[in-house]
Amino acid sequence: MILVNGVEQEQIEVTDRGLHYGDGLFETIAIVNGRPQLWQAHMERLLEGCHRLGIPLPDVAQLAAEAAAACVGSGRAVLKIIITRGSGGRGYLPPADAQPSRLLFCYPWPAHADDAAPITLRLCRTPLSCNPALAGIKHLNRLEQVIARQEWDEASIGEGLMCDPSGHLIEGTMSNLFVVRAGELLTPDLSECGVAGVMRRQVLALADALLLSVRVTRLAVAEVEAADEVFITNSVLGIRPVSRFETVQYHDNPLTRRLQSALRERLEREYA
């Protein structure tokens, strides 16, 4: 089901600035037992994105009601919410009276999300550009990911990692990256580049609760190659262990499994 500004329809105005400029934001949310997971964190990131772009803040209670309507009857599903600045303005300057558009899409739960087997990563050539004005938020300017995702078509490769222009690893095309090295959990700093994933934030909170040593840092390709464990995260996949990155194999993943258990417990407690 698709809801556009609360109405079930499959069309949007061609003047919408989401289409013309990517002038908006989105969230991709797991629906489990009919309820959106980590809703609060998704809404916080969405509101932060609206604030950063100068888009009027959506009514979160209204979004929650529409999310329930869009996903009614779905035990498990994926909810995508798009907020654009709405229509209008000839040129880049937003009109003062822009009315944001709300689009909610309820998709079937993807079969691959249940596959717990560790996945293989590749290194993408397409760089992620740096811009502190856009870093962290989940905006609609996603051409870099679209180009990177076209670099491979082997079904055996589950995700591609992307670097910033200076060659530091930032994230996957659709996921965040964590590595374990000498008992320490490392994840790339996203202050200039990348999307600050809701599941990434959740994993950092779990690691904190488990008193793990955590470092948010610059991460070179060689450091990922030399890691003891590697995993990726997103809201639908959760925590997904990595068995291989290009030619490097990873064998055991005890800390990854510990975090997976902690995540499962946390979500079961909250969404039982």
Next chain:
Amino acid sequence: MILVNGVEQEQIEVTDRGLHYGDGLFETIAIVNGRPQLWQAHMERLLEGCHRLGIPLPDVAQLAAEAAAACVGSGRAVLKIIITRGSGGRGYLPPADAQPSRLLFCYPWPAHADDAAPITLRLCRTPLSCNPALAGIKHLNRLEQVIARQEWDEASIGEGLMCDPSGHLIEGTMSNLFVVRAGELLTPDLSECGVAGVMRRQVLALADALLLSVRVTRLAVAEVEAADEVFITNSVLGIRPVSRFETVQYHDNPLTRRLQSALRERLEREYA
């Protein structure tokens, strides 16, 4: 008038990848005496963009026919063409069978485009990010311009200049930048960042025909401040002289006027 895939309508599928990812390109074309100006150069850039993004190339003859239909009866107008990859695919990977969408918008000629008075520029804080994969083409990921354009609302300021992350000037939010210094014409190199404007290309060709000394180069803010003349270009404004950049005033602009004359002659010859 708005044409979507050849049909007069004002809606588009909400599944279009132009909306979800900015997965597409656009052109903004001056219509003069009912005819699109510099059509060939616009189409070349559009096709180059499709090639770079892996979007099937549009049929240029069909676009020309639809442009004529969208702008019929308009002596002067602005034609915007958007090509998106079309609908489909859950996630960044484009579907193998994507059918690109064609959107043509015919807008009234803007009054400010006839104002020949030199304009005032400001320096924007929002940076333009660097990515050779996206540089030069006129793609739909335009949040940087949208954010930059919100930095000012004084009607006295005609355009804002944007720098790359290393502080080199690249272009305006909606125009390209040229400066004249010691008789030499300079314009920023766009191989990593920025949009290679059709009017910029035309000006470079005119400068070549006039045997001017031209350099496509990195350009520091101080070099623009120290310039003898500054002008900006785009397809609707043509060549627009600059009287002021922040606190710096420019007084005479003989080379700018010479290029304006050459452009006028060139366009009159071709579109008489």
